[in-house]
Amino acid sequence: MVNIIIWTVAVITVLGLVLALVLYLVAEKFKVVEDPRIDEVEKAMPGANCGGCGFAGCRAFAEAAVKAPDLDNNYCPVGGNDVMARVAAILGYEVKAKAPQVAVVRCNGTCQNRPKTNDYDGVASCKVKAALYSGDTGCSYGCLGCGDCAAACQFGALSMDLETGLPVVDEAKCTACGACVKACPKHIIELRNKGPRGMREFVSCVNHDKGPVAKKACAAACIGCGICFKTCIHGAIVFENNLAYIDYAKCKLCRECEAVCPTGAIHGVNFPKPLDKDAVKARIAERKKKAAEAAAEVKPVETKEA
Amino acid sequence: MNKLLVSPSPHIHSKDSTKSLMLDVVIALLPAVLCSFVFYGWNEILLMLVSVGSCVLLEWAVTKYLMKKPSTIGDLSAVVTGILLALNVPYTTPWWVIFIGALVAVCIAKLSFGGLGQNIWNPALVGRVFLLVSFPTYMTTWSQPQGLFGADAVTGATPLGVIKEGIMQGATVQDLMGQYSYSQMLFANLGGSAGEVCALALLAGFVYLLCRRVIKPWITLSIFGAVALTSLIFWGIHPARFTDPVFNLLTGGLILGACFMATDYVTSPMSTKGGIVFGVGIGFLTVMIRYFGSYPEGVSFAILIMNSVVPLLNMWFKQKKFGRK
Amino acid sequence: MAKRTFSIGGVHPHDNKISRGCRIEPLPLPPAVYISVAQHIGAPAKPVVAVGDKVKVGQVVAEQGGFVSAFIHSSVSGTVKSIGPRKDLAGNPQTCIEIAVEGDEWLEGIDTSDTLVTGIPEDNRAILEKIRLGGVVGLGGATFPTHVKLSPPPGSQCERLIINGCECEPYLTSDFRTLLEKGEQVVVGAAILKQVLGNVPCTIGIEENKPEAIAHIREVIAKLPYKDIEVMPLKMRYPQGGEKQLIDAVMHRQVGSGGLPISVGAVVQNVATALAVYDAVQKNKPIVDNSVTVTGECFPKQANLLVRVGTPLSYIIDYLGGVPADAAKVISGGPMMGRAIANLDAATVKGTSALLFLTEAQTRRKPQTRCIRCGKCADACPMGLEPFLLNRLVKADDVEQLEANAAQDCIECGCCLYSCPAHIPLLDNIRMGKGAVMGVIRARAAAAKAVAEAKK
CATH class of the missing domain: 3.40.50.11540 (NADH-ubiquinone oxidoreductase 51kDa subunit)
Known part of the structure; x- marks a missing residue:
């Protein structure tokens, strides 16, 4: 009896020692030498592994950042300038601060604005739906409403509003990682600069149809009338394919375009006061009158000289 | 017409649904159930009611209150589990024992894995084996069928049990076999659990399932083939020690197991090739357990063992892809 | 035999x-036809008529736009009214040539x-x-x-x-x-x-x-x-x-x-x-x-x-x-x-x-229930694929495994979805997976081509 116990203990001990030795040797053989800075950079990262930077995860970003000669092409949108400053400090690089961005949903085709013309009966995925057809309303460009963007968001910043059928961005949670932008097959979501105190102006429509077609499909569509384009004195509005687009680099947030838009396709958010359309319109009218007067004053002079 | 429906193709669908398939299994089991009622009488009817009732009720209660999901009793899988469980125990089993069996089958073997489709082992079999190891007295006291209108229950052992016992005491198979005839086994009336009594009724149900294209025959046939072949080899070598192939095919829960338990969709391989390997495994293990194991019957264990390797079989034995080697 | x-x-x-007994009968000419320039696989055809042109039946209205492309002819005689986007049956705009019908010359x-x-x-x-x-x-x-x-x-x-x-x-x-x-x-x-x-x-x-x-x-x-x-x-x-x-x-x-x-x-x-x-x-x-x-x-x-x-x-x-x-x-x-x-x-x-x-x-479609692993989809697939597995891989977004399991071989015949007793939208998902795999295959082919050309 005692013999058996002794033998068992002995065999197991020897076995354990041999296996430990094997493990040690294998670990030694396959050891990978890594730049210790990769670990440091990874620690500084947000750790969301969202892929917003274009790499597979925070570790992949760290590896790429360590290898790269500068940080120009490697930017973590989630961590923003704070994290990038830390990363730059670890690697001894310079970092260029970027303006914070936020996801913007450029479609206002709510159930009310955009009546349904047919009924979808497939898997609830925008990707599948987009491959099949243009969507269950008359608009071929707008939101499909299956919530691929909300499913793609790792930060819980996007949710589908059941009443409007459109996604809603929670600005506080949005990290501008761009996952929703990639997920949207209709390219409705755009990353835009957050703007001073979050104030920004954008066209909430991506419809390229001609006015009457767009108007028939959706009450809130950009009908390509071009009034905003003519009104804007900052040259911030790009007008192409029956659609207006506001260049945020040039926009001065004067809200004139928003006031003159006949369908309400242009949205301004986070402004302290609600837009007083009449006041703005009056201001525009005044300016135009002055401009006309100025032109009238200039003209006779020209004719005299001529 | 108001709004046009739009969906990806195909636009028509076969009439099959999980519920219709399960209903077919229930229909296929009816002859065996009726047989067991006739042979075993009121006890069996009560047992069936308790088993099916508790399976359905437990599934409803657990999905609603514990899992907080829409109830899945509508797919009838709980009914199938209940019937199979009742057919798998002796009719003398007390009602509370079968309730425990139902609890294990539905709650532990099925719902704790996530419900129908997620379980690794056949729920009814898990319930049965649980009862077999927990309540051996109830589960191994087999009674001679007493009939719906008869009296005089005679307690005895199943043919497999009698022979196992006999061989252990030194008797030869030939001596022990004298008391049984093959036609008796085929048409019923041997001691055993309810579902083991009438091979013909079970086979009729199996043929119904084949005709309705609910199942394919390969798993069942390969079990029969493997049982016959394995026992033929051993019986050929030593007829006094080992029972013959026909006896092995007709006794015990082999037919019930091969036709209804091993062919369970969830716990059997997807491909035909995998199914054949699965069936051969069950047949071989069944005979091994019967010959060399400590239990007289091995079908349940064999199926459960093979259930556990189904994921591997699914990975190894795939259908040939079109235009590929 | x-x-x-x-x-x-x-x-x-x-x-x-049910329409097997109906003879093929000509449909009376519509008041106008809208001929799409993208009626075939490959590059869309290039319109060669202008608004106001008179065309006859069989006259070329758009010519082959590439090697894999096809000519398109006027199906009626009449006047070209417009050339521009018009919604196709899926609601997506396609360039169409509108021809008002005048006689049948x-x-x-x-x-x-x-x-x-x-x-x-x-x-x-x-x-x-x-x-x-x-x-x-x-x-x-x-x-x-x-x-x-x-x-x-x-x-x-x-x-x-x-x-x-x-x-x-x-x-x-x-x-x-x-x-x-x-x-x-x-x-x-x-x-x-x-x-x-x-x-x-x-x-x-x-x-x-x-x-x-x-x-x-x-x-x-x-x-x-x-x-x-x-x-x-x-x-x-x-x-x-x-x-x-x-x-x-x-x-x-x-x-x-x-x-x-x-x-x-x-x-x-x-x-x-x-x-x-x-x-x-x-x-x-x-x-x-x-x-x-x-x-x-x-x-x-x-x-x-x-x-x-x-x-x-x-x-x-x-x-x-x-x-x-x-x-x-x-x-x-x-x-x-x-x-x-x-x-x-x-x-x-x-x-x-x-x-x-x-x-x-x-x-x-009937409401989707759980997969019961019946294998009916795999039995029905004429390409010998395992739709249940592909469906799972698409959900996991595992393009590598999708390719290993031949998602790209899918012919989109619909047999899997047709036969599924749990009414799982198998093909809807597999189509997406196939698209992803095809993208990877094409990218790889393009990369290989670039490497080969660089060697030259």
Whole structure:
């Protein structure tokens, strides 16, 4: 009896020692030498592994950042300038601060604005739906409403509003990682600069149809009338394919375009006061009158000289 | 017409649904159930009611209150589990024992894995084996069928049990076999659990399932083939020690197991090739357990063992892809 | 002898050929047609007419926009009203040429008589050119330009021409009616095709649920002077009309993954394509019309119509009495692979083969339940794939494993979704997975090409 116990203990001990030795040797053989800075950079990262930077995860970003000669092409949108400053400090690089961005949903085709013309009966995925057809309303460009963007968001910043059928961005949670932008097959979501105190102006429509077609499909569509384009004195509005687009680099947030838009396709958010359309319109009218007067004053002079 | 429906193709669908398939299994089991009622009488009817009732009720209660999901009793899988469980125990089993069996089958073997489709082992079999190891007295006291209108229950052992016992005491198979005839086994009336009594009724149900294209025959046939072949080899070598192939095919829960338990969709391989390997495994293990194991019957264990390797079989034995080697 | 069929999978939906008795009748000309410039696989055609131009039937309105592309002809005579985006049946804008119909004047040189021309020109290149100029595309569904398919890549050798007369999709009868009413023309078309391919033998595969067509074509073949054309009756099974499945059924050869039929020595052409080839070569008549089955249990007036390309669907439907009240879905094509129509104002294209009306009860998907691992999808898949596994991999977004499990081989026949008792949208997901894998494969091929070029 005692013999058996002794033998068992002995065999197991020897076995354990041999296996430990094997493990040690294998670990030694396959050891990978890594730049210790990769670990440091990874620690500084947000750790969301969202892929917003274009790499597979925070570790992949760290590896790429360590290898790269500068940080120009490697930017973590989630961590923003704070994290990038830390990363730059670890690697001894310079970092260029970027303006914070936020996801913007450029479609206002709510159930009310955009009546349904047919009924979808497939898997609830925008990707599948987009491959099949243009969507269950008359608009071929707008939101499909299956919530691929909300499913793609790792930060819980996007949710589908059941009443409007459109996604809603929670600005506080949005990290501008761009996952929703990639997920949207209709390219409705755009990353835009957050703007001073979050104030920004954008066209909430991506419809390229001609006015009457767009108007028939959706009450809130950009009908390509071009009034905003003519009104804007900052040259911030790009007008192409029956659609207006506001260049945020040039926009001065004067809200004139928003006031003159006949369908309400242009949205301004986070402004302290609600837009007083009449006041703005009056201001525009005044300016135009002055401009006309100025032109009238200039003209006779020209004719005299001529 | 108001709004046009739009969906990806195909636009028509076969009439099959999980519920219709399960209903077919229930229909296929009816002859065996009726047989067991006739042979075993009121006890069996009560047992069936308790088993099916508790399976359905437990599934409803657990999905609603514990899992907080829409109830899945509508797919009838709980009914199938209940019937199979009742057919798998002796009719003398007390009602509370079968309730425990139902609890294990539905709650532990099925719902704790996530419900129908997620379980690794056949729920009814898990319930049965649980009862077999927990309540051996109830589960191994087999009674001679007493009939719906008869009296005089005679307690005895199943043919497999009698022979196992006999061989252990030194008797030869030939001596022990004298008391049984093959036609008796085929048409019923041997001691055993309810579902083991009438091979013909079970086979009729199996043929119904084949005709309705609910199942394919390969798993069942390969079990029969493997049982016959394995026992033929051993019986050929030593007829006094080992029972013959026909006896092995007709006794015990082999037919019930091969036709209804091993062919369970969830716990059997997807491909035909995998199914054949699965069936051969069950047949071989069944005979091994019967010959060399400590239990007289091995079908349940064999199926459960093979259930556990189904994921591997699914990975190894795939259908040939079109235009590929 | 047991009738042949393909070797893996397949399903047996009820064939529902309720319009099989309806003769092909010409549809009256619509007030205007809208001819899309993207009616085929490949580059869209380039419009060559301007607004205000007068055109005749058969006149080129858009020319081939690349190697894989096709000519497009005016299907009516009249005035070009506009050229611009118009919504197709899926609601997506496509460039269309709108022509207001004025009379029915055909271009000179087109033989509109019914006389059968059996003498085949000897110059194969001239034939190919006529097929190209006639805008002939595969009318079996894929609308691949026929002249490209008839020019096998160098080094490959065609051994057999297969004419696809399976029409395995339920409800459809336009090919069946074509075989019955224009059998002679189809056989001459087949003879032309087989000559172009180097006098290879030709098999016309017809499913056995069309015995009249089988008998009729056999008679026609006996009557006409062509050699090596035979009819092969095939066992009824969907998707027999799939190119790879048909080759497997007829020749017992399987086209490998990503391979073309020519890799096993086969070229497959549809019955309607053979007829279009006959028209283009023997009659100088380009594709300006095609036969369309209008059917469905809920549709009161079954019909097989000869419809000019670009006719608005609503015009066809109104001609037959409008959309029935209980129709829930209108499908362009068959119920297994056809496309649900979102916009009834869309116009027909060359490949439009049917308008099918289904009721809510016939077509609405049932609520999805859990997978019970029954394996019915895998049994049904004619490509031998495992749809349940692919579905799971798509959800996990595992493109690598999707490729390893051959998602790219999926032919989107719909057998898996058709047979699933748990009503899981298998094909919806697998289509996405296939798209992702194809993207990866294409990217890899492009990268390999770039590397090869860099080495040069």
